Amino acid sequence: MKLKISKNLKTFKNILGIMNKAGHETVLKMDDNGVTIITNKGNNAIGIFKFKKEFFDEYEGSGEYGILISDITTPLKKMDGEITLSEIGARLCIESGGDKYFMPIFNDTTVPDKLPTATFKYETTLTMLEFSNALDKVGPLKPSSVKLYVADGMLKLKTSGLREMEVNIAKAEQTDEVLYISYEYLILATNKADDNITLNITKDTPLVLKYEKDGALFEYWIAPRVDGEY
Numbered sequence: 001m002k003l004k005i006s007k008n009l010k011t012f013k014n015i016l017g018i019m020n021k022a023g024h025e026t027v028l029k030m031d032d033n034g035v036t037i038i039t040n041k042g043n044n045a046i047g048i049f050k051f052k053k054e055f056f057d058e059y060e061g062s063g064e065y066g067i068l069i070s071d072i073t074t075p076l077k078k079m080d081g082e083i084t085l086s087e088i089g090a091r092l093c094i095e096s097g098g099d100k101y102f103m104p105i106f107n108d109t110t111v112p113d114k115l116p117t118a119t120f121k122y123e124t125t126l127t128m129l130e131f132s133n134a135l136d137k138v139g140p141l142k143p144s145s146v147k148l149y150v151a152d153g154m155l156k157l158k159t160s161g162l163r164e165m166e167v168n169i170a171k172a173e174q175t176d177e178v179l180y181i182s183y184e185y186l187i188l189a190t191n192k193a194d195d196n197i198t199l200n201i202t203k204d205t206p207l208v209l210k211y212e213k214d215g216a217l218f219e220y221w222i223a224p225r226v227d228g229e230y
Helices: 010-022 071-075 128-141 181-191
Strands: 004-005 023-029 034-039 047-053 058-061 063-068 083-088 092-094 097-102 125-126 146-152 152-158 166-171 179-182 194-199 207-213 216-222
Touching: 010 047, 010 071, 010 181, 010 207, 010 216, 023 125, 047 181, 063 071, 063 097, 071 092, 071 179, 071 181, 125 128, 125 166, 128 166, 128 194, 146 181, 179 181, 181 216
Parallel strands: none
Antiparallel strands: 004 058, 004 083, 023 034, 023 063, 034 047, 047 216, 083 092, 092 097, 125 194, 146 152, 146 179, 152 166, 194 207, 207 216
């Protein structure tokens, strides 16, 4: 296998930066349609990343590789211009400007082989920056989970406890859907990019955050708090 990335390197770094927070053990799959990367965080969250073949400057081969996502993101932070990811022997190699970093391939990763499915009743669009800023505002309260809902034309986020906080996230169409979600897993899926994201919000159904750019698609599924306690 061989992947070369130059023109979309910034987007690749941004998405893998989210992936590095959202998961650990990872499966990278290559086929005729492109690359799919699946990573999970315990049994409560799963990240699905899809890159079309056209996203890459060079695309050769197919296969399935078990890796630790940090093995890619750690050297990638110091690489610019153009990078190449290839299979050499029983390891993967990431190369840039003559520098090479080798990582092991694992055959026993615990990433699910079946992706989740759900039916959603409500969807809203906002920017990653708006969502991230709202989460940062309630962060000092160290909430275990939060409530997502719409009121007065605004998507809102609310904590509970002796000290409560309610913040506006972004404008949104009205809905009666309410979702209770773990703050710990929610914060993992954000960064400060001012790009549009989509949230699927349906009671007692996983929250799905979707982000698409330059032929790359990211979906992050987080299990809900179904007991309504947060």
